[in-house]
Amino acid sequence: MIDFGYTLTKDRQLDYDHGDFRYFRFVKALEPSIDLCIGCGSCSATCSAAQFTDFNIRKLHTVIRRGDIESIKAELRKCMFCGKCQLICPRGVNLRNLILAMNRAIEQLG
Ligand code: SF4
Numbered sequence: 392m393i394d395f396g397y398t399l400t401k402d403r404q405l406d407y408d409h410g411d412f413r414y415f416r417f418v419k420a421l422e423p424s425i426d427l428c429i430g431c432g433s434c435s436a437t438c439s440a441a442q443f444t445d446f447n448i449r450k451l452h453t454v455i456r457r458g459d460i461e462s463i464k465a466e467l468r469k470c471m472f473c474g475k476c477q478l479i480c481p482r483g484v485n486l487r488n489l490i491l492a493m494n495r496a497i498e499q500l501g
């Protein structure tokens with residue numbers, strides 16, 4: 392095969408019939424404000440951890456909503472709980488509690 396110097400992006404389609412939505416239900420029960428998110432990205436833009444790592448808080452709460460739990464397990468440890476994301480959120484999402492709830496979901500559901 393000819394090497395053109397680039398590759399195809401990995402497929403990111405999500406199968407909603409087979410996603411693991413137990414985590415989302417668990418997190419939403421602990422922090423219902425997850426439903427207020429409009430995906431603006433302000434939380435990621437202001438995140439302290441994102442200044443030093445590839446941590447992306449918006450991506451985390453988006454993928455848990457989509458049932459794609461495996462990709463977030465290692466990421467959650469990067470949060471420093473500084474609360475800047477919560478201060479900037481235009482929708483009042485309680486992001487620190489959301490991160491705690493995601494951690495608890497992983498502890499309890501595996
Ligand atoms: S700042 Fe708030 S509304 Fe915007 S993506 Fe983050 S959680 Fe969602």
Ligand code: SF4
Pocket residue numbers: 437438439440441448469470471472473474475476477486487
């Ligand atoms: S609490 Fe965590 S996710 Fe929010 S700004 Fe601080 S390091 Fe980032």
